[in-house]
Amino acid sequence: MASVTLRVNGRAQSLDTDDPAMPLLYALRDSLGLHGPKFGCGLGQCGACTVIIDGQAVRSCQVSVSSVQNKAITTLEGLGTPEKLSPVQAAFVAEQAAQCGYCTNGMIMSATALLQKTPRPTEAQVRDALAGNLCRCGTHVRVLKAVMRVAQNGQGGR
Amino acid sequence: MNDITLERRQFLLASGAFVVGFALAPVDALAQQQQAAQPAGAFPLRGVAADNVDSFLVIARNGDVTLYSGKVDLGTGLRAAYGQIVAEELDVPYERVHIIDGDTALTPDQGGTGGSTGIVGGGMQVRQAAATARQALTKMAAQKLSVDAADVTVADGVVRTRDGRAMSYGEVIAGGRFDVKSDAKAPLKNPRDYKYVGKPLQRPDLPAKMTGQHTYVHDLKVPGMLHARIVRPNAIGATLADVDESSIRNIPGARVVRIKDFIAVVAESEWNAVKAARQLRVRWTGGGGLPGSDNVYAMMRNSAPERDEDLIRQGNAAAVLQANAARRHAATYQWPAQSHASMGPSCAVADVKQGQTTIWSASQGTHGARRVLARALNIPEGEMRLIYLDGAGCYGMNGHNDVGADAMLLSKAVGRPVRVQWMREDEHGWDPKGPPQLLDLRAALDENGNIAAWETEAFLPMNTPNLPSRPLLSFVAAGIPQPVGQSVAQVQGNAYPPYDLPNMTAVVHWLKTTPLRPSNLRAPGKLGNCFAVESFMDELAAAAKRDPLEYRLHHLKDERGVAILKRAAEMMNWQSRPSPRTGNANERVALGRAIVYVQYKHVDNRMGLGVEVAVDRQTGKVKVNRVCCAYEAGLMINPDAMRNQVEGNIMQAVSRTLYEETTFDQAKVTSVDWRSYPIVTFPDAPVLEIDMIGSPEDKPLGAGEAASAPVPAAIGNAVFDAIGVRMRRVPLTPARVKAALSGQA
Numbered sequence: 070m071a072s073v074t075l076r077v078n079g080r081a082q083s084l085d086t087d088d089p090a091m092p093l094l095y096a097l098r099d100s101l102g103l104h105g106p107k108f109g110c111g112l113g114q115c116g117a118c119t120v121i122i123d124g125q126a127v128r129s130c131q132v133s134v135s136s137v138q139n140k141a142i143t144t145l146e147g148l149g150t151p152e153k154l155s156p157v158q159a160a161f162v163a164e165q166a167a168q169c170g171y172c173t174n175g176m177i178m179s180a181t182a183l184l185q186k187t188p189r190p191t192e193a194q195v196r197d198a199l200a201g202n203l204c205r206c207g208t209h210v211r212v213l214k215a216v217m218r219v220a221q222n223g224q225g226g227r
Numbered sequence: 228m229n230d231i232t233l234e235r236r237q238f239l240l241a242s243g244a245f246v247v248g249f250a251l252a253p254v255d256a257l258a259q260q261q262q263a264a265q266p267a268g269a270f271p272l273r274g275v276a277a278d279n280v281d282s283f284l285v286i287a288r289n290g291d292v293t294l295y296s297g298k299v300d301l302g303t304g305l306r307a308a309y310g311q312i313v314a315e316e317l318d319v320p321y322e323r324v325h326i327i328d329g330d331t332a333l334t335p336d337q338g339g340t341g342g343s344t345g346i347v348g349g350g351m352q353v354r355q356a357a358a359t360a361r362q363a364l365t366k367m368a369a370q371k372l373s374v375d376a377a378d379v380t381v382a383d384g385v386v387r388t389r390d391g392r393a394m395s396y397g398e399v400i401a402g403g404r405f406d407v408k409s410d411a412k413a414p415l416k417n418p419r420d421y422k423y424v425g426k427p428l429q430r431p432d433l434p435a436k437m438t439g440q441h442t443y444v445h446d447l448k449v450p451g452m453l454h455a456r457i458v459r460p461n462a463i464g465a466t467l468a469d470v471d472e473s474s475i476r477n478i479p480g481a482r483v484v485r486i487k488d489f490i491a492v493v494a495e496s497e498w499n500a501v502k503a504a505r506q507l508r509v510r511w512t513g514g515g516g517l518p519g520s521d522n523v524y525a526m527m528r529n530s531a532p533e534r535d536e537d538l539i540r541q542g543n544a545a546a547v548l549q550a551n552a553a554r555r556h557a558a559t560y561q562w563p564a565q566s567h568a569s570m571g572p573s574c575a576v577a578d579v580k581q582g583q584t585t586i587w588s589a590s591q592g593t594h595g596a597r598r599v600l601a602r603a604l605n606i607p608e609g610e611m612r613l614i615y616l617d618g619a620g621c622y623g624m625n626g627h628n629d630v631g632a633d634a635m636l637l638s639k640a641v642g643r644p645v646r647v648q649w650m651r652e653d654e655h656g657w658d659p660k661g662p663p664q665l666l667d668l669r670a671a672l673d674e675n676g677n678i679a680a681w682e683t684e685a686f687l688p689m690n691t692p693n694l695p696s697r698p699l700l701s702f703v704a705a706g707i708p709q710p711v712g713q714s715v716a717q718v719q720g721n722a723y724p725p726y727d728l729p730n731m732t733a734v735v736h737w738l739k740t741t742p743l744r745p746s747n748l749r750a751p752g753k754l755g756n757c758f759a760v761e762s763f764m765d766e767l768a769a770a771a772k773r774d775p776l777e778y779r780l781h782h783l784k785d786e787r788g789v790a791i792l793k794r795a796a797e798m799m800n801w802q803s804r805p806s807p808r809t810g811n812a813n814e815r816v817a818l819g820r821a822i823v824y825v826q827y828k829h830v831d832n833r834m835g836l837g838v839e840v841a842v843d844r845q846t847g848k849v850k851v852n853r854v855c856c857a858y859e860a861g862l863m864i865n866p867d868a869m870r871n872q873v874e875g876n877i878m879q880a881v882s883r884t885l886y887e888e889t890t891f892d893q894a895k896v897t898s899v900d901w902r903s904y905p906i907v908t909f910p911d912a913p914v915l916e917i918d919m920i921g922s923p924e925d926k927p928l929g930a931g932e933a934a935s936a937p938v939p940a941a942i943g944n945a946v947f948d949a950i951g952v953r954m955r956r957v958p959l960t961p962a963r964v965k966a967a968l969s970g971q972a
Contacts, residue, residue, distance in 0.1 A: 087479050088498065095498040104446040105439025109570050110651040111501075114901040117570055144439065151434035158437040165429060165867055168875055169302025169620035170436035171571045177437065199909040203901060205570045206302060206620045207878025209912035211871065 073134050077101060078147030089135035094118045096134045097144060105145025105174045109203070116175035116202035120144050126182035126198075145174045148181060156224040157181050157216070164215040168206035175202040180216045188223050195220065270332045270583065270612050277335040280363065280405040283356040284313070290384050290397040292317060292324045297337030298349035299329035300432070301591055302620045303931070304868030305345045307430045309353050311423040311864050315416055316357035317364075319384040319396065321423050326431075329593045329615025339592025341623060341747060342716070343831075343872075343929030346864055350927065358413035360405055368399045418862075418923035425923050427867030432617070444589045444616035445574045445648060452576065452644040454497040455637050456504035457701070458490045459657060462894035463743075465514030474508035483507065484640045489704035491637055493645060501650070515894040517742050524561050527665045527686045532736035538683075539723050542730030547680035551671035554679075556770055558763055561956040562664040562755030562939075563888035564743055566904060571619030572649035573626030573658070577634035579604070584611045584638075588631045589618025596628050599696045600635055603707050622879070623716075624697060624746040626658045632699045636707075652899040657700060660889050661748030662688045662715055662741040664755035666722070668763040676771025678782060680730035683760070685722045687752065688715050688745055689737035697746055715745045718752025720828045721936060724760050726782035743891065753827065753936040754880060758957060761823040761940030765806065766953060774803040775944065776822050783824060788833045791857045791920060792824045795835025798855035798916055806944070807951035817842045819949025823941045827933035833859040836877075836937040838913075840945040844968060847961035849946055851881050851913040854938070860921035861928035872931025874915050880938035882907035886958050 070085045075096065084100040092111070097103045097120070106129050109117030113131040120129045121143040149155035154162060157177050167173045176199060183190055183198040190198070195216045204212065275282050277297070285293045294313050300306040306326045314321040327333055337349045361381065368386035369376040372394060379386050384396045416424075435441035460467070467488045475481045481494040481503035492503035518526040548555055576587040584604065590596040593613040601611045613631070621627055630647050637645040649657075665686040673679040691712025702709045723733035768778035776796050783789055799822060811817050822837040839853040854877050863869050886905045890898045898904040921928075943954045952967040 086498075087496075088502070091498045095496075095501075098446075099497050102448075103439065104441075104443070107443075107445065107571060108648065109572075110901060112651060112900055114651075115570060145437075146439040149438055151438050151440060154434065154437065158434075161437050162429065162433050165304075165433065165871060167302075167433055167436060168304075168871060169570070169617065170433065170441070171302075171443065171569075171619035173436060174439065196909045196912070201908075203570065203906055203908065205568055205622075205879065205906060207875035207882070207907075208871070209878055209907070209909055210874055210915050213909070213912070 074138055075134070075142060076140065077103065077142045078144060086134060090133045092130045093120070093132050093134050093137055093142070094129040097129060103144045103146050107171055107174055109172065115172070116179065117172050119175040119178040119202070121178055121182050124182065124185060126179045145177060148177065155181070156219050156222070157184065160215040160218040161212070164211045164218065166208055166211035166215040168208055172202065172204045176204070176212050180219070184219055188220070190220050192217055273333050275333070275335045277337055277352065278409050280356050280359050280407050280409055282335040283353060284317070284360050284405070286396050286400045288397040288402055290319070290323055290395050292319050294324060294326045294353065295334040296326060296328040296349070296353065297334045297594060298340045298345050299591065299593070299615045300617070301340055302617065303345060303872055304430050304865060305340070306432060307428055307868055308346060308350060308864040310431070311426065311428060312350055312354050313357045314423045315421060316354050317361050318381045321428065323384065330612070331593050331597050332612045336594035339595055341591050343932040346927045346930050350864065352409070354415065355411060355413065356409045358415050359407055359410040362410065362413045363405050363407050364396055364399050368394050371399065421923055424864050425866065428865060430868065442616060443571070444576065444587055444618050445571055447576050447587050447616060447646070449576055449578060449644040452646050453493045453495060453641060454500040455491050455493045455634070455645050455647045456500045456650065457633055457647065457653065458492065458504050458507055458509055459653060460488070460511045460514060462511065462514030463517065465511040467509065468512045469510040471508040475503040475506050478503045478506065484637055486636060486640065486705040488706070489636065489701050491633070493637060493641055517891055517893050517895070519892050520564065520888065520890040523564070523663050523742055524665050526742070527663065527738060530738050533689055533739040534737050536719070536735045536737060538719055538733040538735060540732050542680070544680040544682050544730040544732040547730045548669060548671045548682060551673065551679055554672040555669065556672070556767060557667070557669045558766060558955060560666045560668065560759035560762060562758060563957055564663045565661040565748060565883055565887050566655050566889050567622050567625035567658050567748055568887070568904060568906060569619040569621055569625050569654060572651055572654040573630035574618065574646070574648040575627070575631040575634040576644060576646045577631065577638040578644035579635060579638040582610050584635070585614065586611070586631050586635060587614045587616050588627060589616060589621070590627045590631060591621055591624065595696065596631060599628070599699070599709070600632060603632065603702055603709065604635065604639070622749040623751070624659055626654055628697070629657070629700045632701045636701055636705060655899045655904050656896040659697060659746030660743045661751065662718070662743070662745040664718070664752065666756065666759035668759055670763065670767055672767060672771055676773060678726070678728055678767060681724060681728050681732070683723045683733035685719065685733070685735045685756070686738060687718050687735050688713060688741035689739060690714050698744065713741065713745050715741070716747035716751035717828070720756065721753045721760065721825060722756040724764060725785070725788065725824060725826045725829060726779070727784035728782065743889065743896065749876070749879065750932045750935045754883060754939050757825050757936045758939035758943065761825065761937065762943045762953070762955065765821065765940070765944040765947065769806050769947070772805045775806055776801055777803060779822070779824050785826070787859070788824060788826060791833045791859055792822070792835035794857035794918060794920070795837050795855055796822060798857065798918060799837035801837070806948040808948055815844055817844060817949040819945040819947070821941050821944030821948055823937045823944065825937040827929060827936055832928045832933040834933060834937050836941050838938070838941040838945045840942060840949055842946055842949045842964065844950065847963070847965035847968065849885055849942070849959050849964060850911055851885070851942060853914045853916070854881070855916045856934060857918045857920060858934055859928060860919040861925040862923060863919060863921050864927070866919060869930045870917060870919055873917055873919070873934040876931050876935040877915055877938055878907060878912060880935035881913060881942065884939040884942045884957055884959060886960070888958050
């Protein structure tokens, strides 16, 4: 058993694992009970597991838990709550930009990371930033509207 | 149950039931997401007869209304719509309505959720129950207030007399029951007075889903729960020759569970289960024998049909075809096997206990699934409870029932609750598939270029007669007896055109089998059939050198259909000319446009749908730039939720048309991830313009899936318009478009 310390949503949290190579996703979901990031493919192809690490949108199924110690990890839960939604989350609700919502985590995290760096992206930039986030329900148009709503306000990711 | 004085809802919670409910006020959604302890003692007792008002509706003393719905919200917004229906017909504030869906112990069996029947079927049952409840409450209140029932009014859950006395619903029912059957004659609200129906109210589940607070089935943790992964064979139907259990000895807590050819690993930690499944050394023998996806259409054509069925036979198409041999056209269309390709691999948790088995499942039909699972476990249905929790969108029967069976067998074997989540390759590889379709079309034109005769000859997989349930993977592997056969839903729909043709024949050759285990995949059969029929219609228009819109309007006699098709043309700003476009041969990226008309299943939604595409002649890549759809929506309970469904169906159909084919070799499926089975991405998502046509006076129609049917033909036709080559096989991959351009297809 190895002890690993993660900084998640501004809090340092320790967890024990028998495998330091375990992907971060399993630590977040199973050890820390953070269910925002979802298992979609485990292959880095769909984006459902996206978290923000040191400002970058990262596929949490593709990084080991030991490799992200001492880095600032933000999950969907760290952005806002139902009572106090982040601007991107609020825009997704306002546009009703989901159906099943399983992939939504990835959209919100990727969009948030983009907006933190580029507060007023063009729609083409948004499409590019979300190119690795798959949605099977076909809510693309609503997701784009939601992100552009924040972009036009210039609110950034926060 | 008459003497129950506890508020029923509290009674249910107090009984220790794991209840997940939804309040319709978004902020309340969390508070209502009750996750009480494990069921202790017997399952809660509740009448769940589908013709009884008490089965659907419970009113607490404080006026809170709970709807118990057998239909489930598969990410479609059904909870919002049902809340609106109840609030409207019961006359209570929308925010006071709570919904519990799909729990077999608490909800009436309204059949599975699918085929865009959530409103047309289940929603109307809910409406009738709510209207009956309002009628009953009015009567009860009048009695208690000693006035005539005609002399009270109701608003916002309060009954008032003319002399100013008032009584809330909670006081009227006082924790008791309605004890009335759902009454088809109970008076319904006048649509002109609608307060909630027809309003684009927000879905109650989204704030929690946007913040990671919502409990999907994937998120459920049960005390003592083990994680499991299934180890699939290297060929469909292979048998297990040998397992080397020592091969996972180094993984803490991991162990093998084997039931005949069903093999899985369980572990305390999920990651260890994943690793163990990868690492376990297994030897398989036999299996396979598939034709391979490139040979599937030849196999279908050469199969002896189990039987033939005439879908339509009017006039004498054969004779007219023969008489007009000079103006005879024929083409063959091919639609591939496709996966539901859900974003989240199927997942379930099962806790098999003596006398009381609980399965948490994202099944689209929990009541039906319980029948199948209880039978396999050889226990009475009353000893099993399925609790619905949201999964990833399924669009039909994906692996949700398979994984429930997996979890059940494993929990029984290890004596603890077990959570099974499939891996990506399980979902793409082993979910039941939308089956391949093959259609031969023939037509003859008259001297004016109009259609004199039409013949459809379709090769489609049949439904095994009276099959009670679709076979489940782990039951096959574990040797558990189950009904044998296949079920593909009504795949023959829309296999002939919606136009007024004097001589028309459509025959289906029903094939006994299809290579991969089939199930219902969104709008079963209709995408492939409409692709063939409306593409061929375009071929005929082109042969007659007529504008595709004018040609359709000429043959369409249904007035409402004409209006809807014209509306789509207006949205497209349609310029009349024949296809293909001319004068663009030197453009690398050629633009094309098309318009099609479909009436879903010939009796449901009418749709005019136009698309604009860009085709790159060098790469063969097709990009859909814009889709315009005039959608006959009927009564819209929640217009925004319904529009969301129409949008999603169109987008998914774009994806299915351009990218998606389940490929397989002789052994098994080979398209097992998002690279080998790509779907539409954000950069390629078209702009959607949708006109939802309906009014509160209309009857409800299907809320979404119809919109997927016209899309494939519209894309194929627009590609023809752009580059002058006809695509008759889906998906329209760059390689196929390039081959067609160079005359090889």
